[in-house]
Amino acid sequence: MTVPPRGRVVIIGTGVAGATAAETLRKEGFAGAIVLVGDDPAAPYRRPMVSKELLSGAVGAEQARLKPDAFWSDMTIELRTGLSARELDTASARVEFDDGSDLSYDALIVATGGRPRRLDTLLPEAHTLRNLHDVTSLRSVFDRVGATGAAPSILVVGGGLVGMEAAAAARTIGAEVTVLEMADRVLERVVSEQISASYERLHRGRGVAVHTGVRLAAGDEEHGRTRVVAEDGREWVADAVIVAVGMTPNTELAARAGVTVGDGIVVDEFCATSAPGVYAVGDVARLPNRILGGTERIEHWNHAQAHGAAAARTVLGASVPYEEVPWCWTNQFGRNLQIAGWPGLGAELIVRGDVDAGPFLALSLADDRLVGVIGAGKPRDVRAARTLIEQGPYLPRAVLDGDDLDLVELASAPERFVVGAATAAVSE
Numbered sequence: 001m002t003v004p005p006r007g008r009v010v011i012i013g014t015g016v017a018g019a020t021a022a023e024t025l026r027k028e029g030f031a032g033a034i035v036l037v038g039d040d041p042a043a044p045y046r047r048p049m050v051s052k053e054l055l056s057g058a059v060g061a062e063q064a065r066l067k068p069d070a071f072w073s074d075m076t077i078e079l080r081t082g083l084s085a086r087e088l089d090t091a092s093a094r095v096e097f098d099d100g101s102d103l104s105y106d107a108l109i110v111a112t113g114g115r116p117r118r119l120d121t122l123l124p125e126a127h128t129l130r131n132l133h134d135v136t137s138l139r140s141v142f143d144r145v146g147a148t149g150a151a152p153s154i155l156v157v158g159g160g161l162v163g164m165e166a167a168a169a170a171r172t173i174g175a176e177v178t179v180l181e182m183a184d185r186v187l188e189r190v191v192s193e194q195i196s197a198s199y200e201r202l203h204r205g206r207g208v209a210v211h212t213g214v215r216l217a218a219g220d221e222e223h224g225r226t227r228v229v230a231e232d233g234r235e236w237v238a239d240a241v242i243v244a245v246g247m248t249p250n251t252e253l254a255a256r257a258g259v260t261v262g263d264g265i266v267v268d269e270f271c272a273t274s275a276p277g278v279y280a281v282g283d284v285a286r287l288p289n290r291i292l293g294g295t296e297r298i299e300h301w302n303h304a305q306a307h308g309a310a311a312a313r314t315v316l317g318a319s320v321p322y323e324e325v326p327w328c329w330t331n332q333f334g335r336n337l338q339i340a341g342w343p344g345l346g347a348e349l350i351v352r353g354d355v356d357a358g359p360f361l362a363l364s365l366a367d368d369r370l371v372g373v374i375g376a377g378k379p380r381d382v383r384a385a386r387t388l389i390e391q392g393p394y395l396p397r398a399v400l401d402g403d404d405l406d407l408v409e410l411a412s413a414p415e416r417f418v419v420g421a422a423t424a425a426v427s428e
Helices: 016-027 047-056 069-074 132-146 161-172 193-205 252-256 301-315 379-391 407-412
Strands: 008-012 033-037 077-080 085-089 094-097 102-104 107-110 114-116 153-157 176-181 209-212 216-222 225-230 235-238 240-243 247-249 278-280 285-288 327-332 335-341 348-353 360-365 370-376
Touching: 008 016, 008 102, 016 033, 016 077, 016 301, 047 132, 047 161, 069 077, 085 252, 107 301, 132 240, 153 161, 153 225, 153 235, 161 176, 161 193, 161 240, 161 327, 176 235, 193 209, 193 327, 193 335, 225 240, 278 301, 301 327, 335 379, 360 379, 370 379, 379 407
Parallel strands: 008 033, 008 107, 033 077, 107 278, 153 176, 153 240, 176 209
Antiparallel strands: 085 094, 094 102, 114 247, 216 225, 225 235, 327 335, 335 370, 348 360, 360 370
16 A cells, blocks of 8 residues: 555554654655554653663663654654544544544554553552553552661562563562462573573572462452462562563454454554554564464564564555564563574574573574574674574574584575475464
């Protein structure tokens, strides 16, 4: 689809996906109206900082801004914050908002992201970590308890990336922190058992109590504190509870409009939904995995940024399929870990270096094909591995496990080591 030069593009969602789409439209020559609308009352900011620097207090909200306030007016992008889209009529190409206003569009980009899953039946008063308000609410607990001279106690339910980042941030500022994870190990969905064990040791060494295999049975509030009880009878009491058990994509607007959804808004390789002129990007979109096959929904900052830019280019008439290899990072107690591709799909893992002391690199293989990489202190190698994952050469383990491996050199000419045609695909 190509939008008329003086047409209007409406973008719903002011996270990095929506903000990048707006910026890309303008920088690539679109002269029409761009309206960027979001329910968050704040101007676009860096959400990954919520569970890291913002929670720890290392930076303030102003430093987390995605762009200076003047950027949006300078780019003639109309920014409307604190406004929710209520109804979408794809037949008339119109969006209605909760303040009663509406907008027609020539193209609509839905970047509504997701919301944290909650445990309201057990812990209705628990905190989540998704936006600036969540940080302010939790920091108020730190301040209230700290005013008494005591260290605040925090229970983190969920040992995934957000949960472990929150645990590290809270511990860094002196809180007593306990992590409760239902699985047998922390970070189970994103890293191998060896790396998971290393991060658990890191947290324990910094004073975080980590309990795995915990299934919660009950929770209650008393005198401003929360008590939780596990099915096996164990109990914990804390000043605040953070629930970090994943997110739910905000697909309701699209679903009410008859747009195809399924754990996300379903899009094609050009970010287009089932409705003409409507696109979806970022956390909310379920897109084809053109490298390994199947479909997926990716909840990473870098993907949201790239996907938003790709949708903008499609709106402007480009016909380039989106096939980025996803990558993300996590900072915990000063240790930066980069993750690229799909490490969890690999049947084999080659670990080079010391996962505790670093630097190290872990290469994940499936049927002699590199499908994922995890690294600490190895940014050039992670970038090279991303290139190899995208190119899809079939490589013998001996090449990737060799003492003289140079991933940067290998990525520049992988055909020298190809051992078979790329005829198979790894399913989702």
